[in-house]
Amino acid sequence: MIRVEGLHKSFGEQHVLRGIDVDFYEGQCNLIIGLSGSGKTVFLKSILGLHFVDQGSISFDGRILGEMGKKEMKSLRQEMGMVFQGSALFNSLSIEENVRLPLDFFSDMTLEEKAERVRFCLERVRIEVDSFGKTPAELSGGMQKRVAIARAIVLNPKYLFCDEPNSGLDPETAIVIDQLIHEITHEFGMTTIINTHDMNSVLEIGDHVVLMEQGKKAWEGRMDEVLNSDDTSVVDYVFRSNLFKKLRSALRES
C-alpha cells in the first residue's frame, strides 16, 4: 500500500499540491482523475520521488520516502515500474534491449535468463517475437505503450505507475491497454496508480478512483460510485459532456 499524508508542493509562488491525504491499495487499479492543471502529474511525480515535496509524507508499505538511505531507496526504485505518457522508450535501443535494460542494471540473471524474462514480458503484453529487434520508431503508438508496460513490469515491481497511458490512442487500443494494465495489476498483486482523463478507463478499471481539484483531493470512491455520486465535484467533472449526462439519467431511471 502507498500512503500519502498532508502532501504539499509548490513551484515558486505556485502552490500546486495543497495537502493531499490518500491511500492507494495493493492489487487494485487506483485512478487519479481531474482537469488539466489540477496537479495530477505533479502528484504522481512526487510519489515517484521525481519532485521533492515541501511538506507531508509518502510511504511505501511503511517505508517513508525521504527518510530512506541510499541503499533502501535503490531497492525501492527496483520495486517501481512506470509507464510514461509518451512511452519514453529509448530510441537508440531495440524493443528487446529497452525491456532488458533494467535487468542489465539490477539483476544477477544470466544472459539466457534475461532473454527468457524479456520474452515472457513482451509476450505477456502481446508483442510478437518478430518485433523484438525493431526500434521504437518502427512501432505504432499502441505497441509502444505495450512495450513500455513490458519494461515497467520486467523487474516484477510491487508498484506500477502510469501517466495517461491512453493519451493519443484510438478507443479500441485504449481499451486493450486498460485491460492489460488491469489484468497485470491483479495477476501480480501490484499497487497500480494511473493518471487519466479517460472516463472509459474510470468506468472500466477504476477499482479506486481519486478526483483531484486545484491540488486537493475532492472525492474518492469506486467506479460504480462515480455514476451515482451526487458530489458536486464529481458531477461537475464527469458529467460535463452531454453523453455522460444522458448516461447518468438513463442509469438513474433504470
Add this chain to the structure above:
Amino acid sequence: MIYRFLEGLGQYFLFLGEVFHKPEHWKEYGKSFFREIELLGFSSIGLVAFISVFMGAVLTIQTAINLSDPFVPDSYIAIAVREGIILEFAPTIVSLILAGKVGSNIASTLGTMRVTEQMDALRVMGINPASYLVLPKIFACLVFNPILITFSMALGLVGGYYAGDFLGLVNTEVYLTGYFDDFDPFYVVYSLTKTFVFAFIIATVSSFFGYNVQGGAVEVGKASTKSVVTMSFSIILFNYILTNLLLQ
C-alpha cells in the same frame, strides 16, 4: 549579465558533479561507451578527412603563391604548411567543426530525451541519467577526438603535398624534406593537449545544454544552437589561454 553567466557556470559545475558520480554498473557504461564511439567518432571520419585534405591543399597553394621567390626554397613552404596544420588547423579548426557536428548531435539527443521523459524513466529505474548518458559521451570524445585530430594532421599534410605536386607549384622532393626540417615534436604534444581540452568542452558543454532543456521541440533546437555558440566561444578562448601557457 555577469550574474547570469556566474549562475550558468555554477550550474555547469554542479552538472559535472552529477556526471562524475561514481558509476555502479561499469559493464553497462562500457557498452554505452562503444556505442558513442561509433556514433560520435566513426561517423565523423569522412567529414574530417574531406576537410583536412582540402585545407592542406589550400594552405599549400596560398603559401606557395605568397612565397614565390627564387631565393625561398620550397621546403619553407612545406614548413609553413606543416606548422599551420599541426599547430592550428587540425586541433582548433577541426575541433570547431566537431563542435558543430558532434556537439549539436549531443545537445539535441539529450534535449529530446529530456522532453520525451526518457531521463525521468531512467531516474525511476534508479539509474543516474546524467552519469549514464553523459559520461560515455565524454570518454568517447576524449578518446576519439585525439585520434581524429592526428588523422586530420596526416591527411592535411598529404593533401598539401599532392596539391603542390598536381598544380606544379613546388618541387616535391624539396617540399617533402621540408615536412621533416626542424620538426619540434612538442608541437604535436601541444596540439593534442589542446584537442583533449576541446574534446572535454565539446562533450560537457553540449551535454549541459541538452540535459537542462525545458519545454518542447523548439527549446531543443534553441539549446542545440546555444551549445554550439558557447562551445565555439570556449574553444577560441581556451585556444588563446593554452597557446599562451604552452608555447610561451
